Amino acid sequence: MAALGYYVTVLAIFACIYSIITIGLNIQWGFAGILNFGVYAFVAIGAYSYGLVTLGKPIPGAGQSYILGIHAPFVIGLLAAALVGGLAAWALGAIALRRLRSDYLAITTIAFSQILWLIAGNETWLVNGWDGISGIPQPLNGMLKLSFNNYNFFFLALSLVMLALVMWFAQVTLRAPFGRILRGVREDELVVESFGRNTASLKLRAFVTGGILSAIGGALLAAYVGAFNPSAFLVGETFFVWAALLIGGSGNNWGAILGAILVPVVFTEGTRFLPSIPSNPQLIEAFRYIIIGLLLILTLKFRPQGIIPERPDRFQRATKRDRRLRTGRAAAPDGEEPPHA
Amino acid sequence: MLEVRSVHKRFGGNQAVNGCSFTVDPQTSVGLIGPNGAGKTTTVNLISGRMPIDKGSIVFKDRPIHNMPMWRVARRGLTRTFQISRELRALTVMENMLIAAQLQPFEGIVQTVFEMARIRSAEKEGVRKAFELLELFQLTRLANEYAANLSGGQKRLLELARSLMTEPDLLILDEPLAGVNPTTARNIAEYIETMRARGITLLIIEHNLNMVERLCERVIVMAEGSVLAEGSMRSIRENADVVDAYLGTVV
Numbered sequence: 001m002a003a004l005g006y007y008v009t010v011l012a013i014f015a016c017i018y019s020i021i022t023i024g025l026n027i028q029w030g031f032a033g034i035l036n037f038g039v040y041a042f043v044a045i046g047a048y049s050y051g052l053v054t055l056g057k058p059i060p061g062a063g064q065s066y067i068l069g070i071h072a073p074f075v076i077g078l079l080a081a082a083l084v085g086g087l088a089a090w091a092l093g094a095i096a097l098r099r100l101r102s103d104y105l106a107i108t109t110i111a112f113s114q115i116l117w118l119i120a121g122n123e124t125w126l127v128n129g130w131d132g133i134s135g136i137p138q139p140l141n142g143m144l145k146l147s148f149n150n151y152n153f154f155f156l157a158l159s160l161v162m163l164a165l166v167m168w169f170a171q172v173t174l175r176a177p178f179g180r181i182l183r184g185v186r187e188d189e190l191v192v193e194s195f196g197r198n199t200a201s202l203k204l205r206a207f208v209t210g211g212i213l214s215a216i217g218g219a220l221l222a223a224y225v226g227a228f229n230p231s232a233f234l235v236g237e238t239f240f241v242w243a244a245l246l247i248g249g250s251g252n253n254w255g256a257i258l259g260a261i262l263v264p265v266v267f268t269e270g271t272r273f274l275p276s277i278p279s280n281p282q283l284i285e286a287f288r289y290i291i292i293g294l295l296l297i298l299t300l301k302f303r304p305q306g307i308i309p310e311r312p313d314r315f316q317r318a319t320k321r322d323r324r325l326r327t328g329r330a331a332a333p334d335g336e337e338p339p340h341a
Numbered sequence: 342m343l344e345v346r347s348v349h350k351r352f353g354g355n356q357a358v359n360g361c362s363f364t365v366d367p368q369t370s371v372g373l374i375g376p377n378g379a380g381k382t383t384t385v386n387l388i389s390g391r392m393p394i395d396k397g398s399i400v401f402k403d404r405p406i407h408n409m410p411m412w413r414v415a416r417r418g419l420t421r422t423f424q425i426s427r428e429l430r431a432l433t434v435m436e437n438m439l440i441a442a443q444l445q446p447f448e449g450i451v452q453t454v455f456e457m458a459r460i461r462s463a464e465k466e467g468v469r470k471a472f473e474l475l476e477l478f479q480l481t482r483l484a485n486e487y488a489a490n491l492s493g494g495q496k497r498l499l500e501l502a503r504s505l506m507t508e509p510d511l512l513i514l515d516e517p518l519a520g521v522n523p524t525t526a527r528n529i530a531e532y533i534e535t536m537r538a539r540g541i542t543l544l545i546i547e548h549n550l551n552m553v554e555r556l557c558e559r560v561i562v563m564a565e566g567s568v569l570a571e572g573s574m575r576s577i578r579e580n581a582d583v584v585d586a587y588l589g590t591v592v
Contacts (some may be wrong), residue, residue, distance in 0.1 A: 169454065176453040176460055177444040180432075184440040187429040194389065194423075195441045195507055196415035197448070205450060314485050315435045317472050 001200055002294050009152045011265060016159035017220045018260035022244045023170045023253055024213030029177055030251040030310070032206035035102055038092075038109035039241045041116045041277030042211045044233040045088050046218025048120070048127050051136040051228055053080040066128050074139035078219050085215020086208050093207035093340035098200050110235065121230040132229020136222050152247070155224055162220060163257075166213060170253045173209075175313060183251070221233075236289070240267065243292050247299045249306030267292055342367040342389070342511055342542050347396035348407070350566075357383040359566030360397070365511065370533075372544040372557035372574070374467065376587045380566040381546045382424060385513050389421045390414035402510065416445075418510035422517065424546075426496040430489035434499055436478060437488050439464070440472035441506035456458055471506060478502040478532060492590075494525035501532055511542045518549050530556060550574070550588075562587060 021043055028034040052068040054077040072080070096108045121130045138151070139158065146154055173179045181202060184192040189199045222228045243262040249255020267288050277283050299306065342585060343365040350358040358380045365371045373381050387394050388401075390411035399407040406414050429437050444467060446452070447460045475481045478498045483491065491499060497517065503511055517533065518526045526549065533556050536543060547553050554574040561571045564586040570577060577583055 172457070173450070173453050176447070176457075177439070177464065178448045178450065178453045180436055180439060181444075181448050183432060183436075184429050187431055188427055190391070190411075191423075191427045191429060192440060194415055194421055195410045196412050196443065196445065198410070198412045202448070209450060310431070312433045312436055312485070312487070314433075315468055315472075317481065317484070 006149055006152060008151075009156050009294045013156050013159050013224055014264055015151070015261045016156070016163045016219050017224070018241070018244060018264055019163050019257045020166050020220070021214050021217035021241055022248070022256040022260040023166055024210040024217065025241050025245050025333035026210075026250065026253060026289055027170060027173065027182075027206055027213065028210035030245065030256070031174065031182040031186065032203055032212075034097070034203055035106040036109045036207070036210065037106045037235075037238055037242075038113035039214055039237075040233040040237040041109075042214035043083050043218035043221065043237070044116060044120065044228070044230075045211075046085045046215025047222035047228040047232070048133070049084040049215065049216075050077040050082040050219035050222045051133045052127070053077045054137050054223075055133065055135065064128050064133065065125055066133055067126055069213060074223065075139075075225070078216065081219035082212045085218070086212040088215075089208045089211025090204065093156065093204045093211075097207060113233070113235065117230050117233060126277040128229075130230055132227060132232070134227035136226045136228070138226060139223055159220060159224075162216065166216070167253060167257070174253060178205075180313075240264070240292065240337075243296050246306060247295055249308035249310065251310030251332075252306070252308045255306050255308035263292060263295075266295065314335045342402060343544070344398075344400040345384070345388065346398045346400070348384070348387055348399060348539050349379075349395045350392070351395055358387065358394075361563065361567050362397075363561050363568055363571060365542060367510075367542055367545050368540050369559065370537050370545065370557045372553040372560040373544060373546045373563065374548070374553060374560060374577075374587065375563035375569070379587075380561040382515060383566075384563070385421060385515055385544075385546060388414075389419060389513065411559065415507070418508075419513070420504045420507045420509035420511075421513040421542070422500045422504050422515055424505070424515045426493070426500050428488035428491065428499055432488065433436050433485050433487055434475070434491070435468070435471055435484040437499060437503055438474065438506055439467050441503045442467035442471065443507060451527055467506075474502045474505055477535070491515055494521045497521055497525070497529060501529065501536075505541075509541060511544065512536065513544045513546075515546045516548065517545065518547060518552055526552065 021039065025036065025039050028036050052066055053070055053072045054074065055066070055069045056071040057069040058064045058066055092109070092112050094310035095103055100108055120127050123129070127133055133174065140157070141151060144151070181192060181197060185199050185202050193199050240263055245256055246259070247262060248257065248259020345361055345363050348361045361380065361384055362461055375381050386392050387407070388399055390406065390409050390413065393408045397407070399403055401417060401419055406417065430442060432501070433442065444463055447456065447463055452460065472481065472484070475484055478501065480495065480498055480502060483495065488496070488499060501517065517529055521529065530552050533543065533545070545553065545557060557574070559571065560574050560577050562569045562577055562583050569586060570580045570583050578588065
C-alpha cells in the first residue's frame with residue numbers, strides 16, 4: 001500500500017511538472033499559434049541552469065566538470081532557470097519569429113534544440129558532456145530532514161503550489177486583452193496588424209513567456225530527479241508535450257493539464273502489463289510510442305479541438321439600470337458598486 | 342488628410358503602380374475605381390503599409406507614412422478593410438470587435454498581472470462601445486456567436502463595425518459591397534452614409550458605380566497603375582478616356 005502511495009505521488013509530481021511545461025506550450029501554440037518544436041530545449045535550459053546554480057563547485061577528480069557551481073538556494077536556482085530560459089527564447093524568437101512562419105519556424109526550433117543537444121553533449125567543460133550533471137540538490141531536503149516518502153509529499157506540495165501559480169497566470173492572461181490579442185494573431189496576423197498591433201512583438205512576448213514556463217518546469221524536473229543529461233531531452237520528449245496539449249485541448253489551460261496527466265500516465269501505464277520479449281527488449285518502448293501516436297491520430301480525427309476545447313469569453317449587454325447608473329440619471333445606493341456588463 | 346505623390350510599385354516585370362498621385366481631403370468621401378489590374382488594391386496596400394513603395398511618397402496628416410509598418414500606420418488613425426472578409430473565425434463577434442478596440446496599453450504581460458482593475462475598466466468601456474456599434478449594424482444578437490458561423494453579408498457588416506472600433510480618421514474600404522445581395526448592399530451603403538455623417542474621411546474602392554455615385558463626392562479613376570481621371574461621377578461618366586479604359590460604353 002505504501003509502495004502504491006509512493007508511486008502515485010511520483011506520478012502526481014511528474015504530472016505537475018508536465019502540466020507547467022504544457023501550459024507554456026499552450027501560451028505559444030494554443031494562444032499565439034507559434035509552432036515550437038523545440039519545447040524540450042527550454043526544459044533542458046531550465047534544468048541545466050538550475051543545476052549549475054544550485055550545485056557546489058565540481059570536485060577535481062570526481063568525474064564531473066561544469067561551469068558555475070555557486071551552491072545557491074532553490075529560489076535563486078528557479079529564478080536563474082526562468083531568466084536563462086526567457087533570454088534564450090528571446091534570442092531565438094527575435095531572429096526566427098520576425099520572418100519565419102509555420103513549417104519553417106518549426107524546423108528552426110528543432111534545429112535550435114539539436115544544436116543545444118550537441119553542445120551539451122560534446123562540450124564536456126560546460127555541463128559534463130553526455131554523462132550530464134548529477135547530485136543536484138533537492139530543495140530544502142537538507143534543512144527539513146524528512147524521510148524519503150515524506151520528502152516526496154513535500155515535493156508534491158511544492159509542485160502543486162508552482163502549478164497553481166502558473167495556472168493562475170495563464171488563466172489571467174487568457175481572459176485579459178493580451179490573451180485575446182494573441183488568439184487574434186493566431187487567427188490572422190494581418191488583421192491584428194491592421195488594428196495597430198505590432199504582431200512580431202506580441203508573438204515574441206508569447207514565445208518568451210512559454211520559454212520561461214518550460215524552463216521552470218525543467219528546473220523542477222532537475223530538482224526532483226537530481227540529475228540531467230542530454231538523453232533527457234531528445235526530440236521525442238517534445239513530441240510528448242505536443243501530444244499532451246493536442247489531446248487535452250489546445251487553447252484551454254485545463255485541457256493542457258488534462259493532457260499532461262493523461263499522456264505520461266498512458267505512456268507509462270498503458271504498456272505496464274505487456275510481457276517483455278527477451279529477443280526484442282525495445283518492443284515495449286516502441287509500443288509506448290505507438291500508443292501515444294495512436295491516441296494523437298484518433299484525437300485529430302474525431303475531436304481535433306481536444307478533450308476540453310478552447311472556450312470564448314461570453315459578453316452580456318449592460319442592462320438599462322447599468323446604463324442609468326453610468327450616466328448618473330439614478331444614484332447608486334450607498335456603497336453599492338454599479339453592476340458590470 | 343492623405344497625399345499620394347508619384348508612387349511606384351513593381352512586382353517582377355509587372356509595374357503595378359506607376360506614378361500614382363492623388364489627395365483625399367478631410368471629412369470627404371472619395372471613390373477609387375478602375376478596371377481589374379489597375380493597381381487599386383496595390384495602392385491601398387501601399388498606403389496602409391502592407392508593403393513598401395519603390396518610389397514616391399505618401400503623407401498622412403502632414404507626416405510621411407510610406408514604408409512604415411502597417412501597425413504604425415494604423416496607430417496614426419488610418420484603418421482599412423479587405424477585399425475578401427477577414428473575420429477572425431475562431432473568435433466570437435464580440436471578441437472580433439474587442440480585437441479592434443484600442444487597448445494596446447493593457448496588452449503587456451506586466452499590465453496583465455499587476456493592473457487588473459484598470460484592464461477591467463478599459464475593457465468594460467470597450468464592450469459598451471462594441472455593443473453600441475453592433476446595435477447600429479444589427480449584429481447584437483450574434484455578439485457571442487463564432488465569426489465563422491456568420492453569413493457572407495454578416496461578415497461584411499462585422500468588418501465595417503470592427504473597423505469603426507478603432508475610431509479612424511481615414512477609413513479605406515476595399516470593395517465593401519463585393520459578393521453581397523442587393524438588399525445587403527443597400528444596407529451597407531446606408532451604414533457607409535452613417536460613417537460619413539460621423540465625419541469619418543472615406544476612401545472607397547468599388548465596382549458598383551451607382552453606389553459610388555451615391556456615396557462619394559469625388560471619384561478617382563485608375564488605369565495601368567496611374568490616375569486616369571478624377572472629378573465628380575457625372576464628369577467621369579462623360580470622360581472619353583475613362584469610357585475607353587473602364588466603362589466600355591457611355592452609361
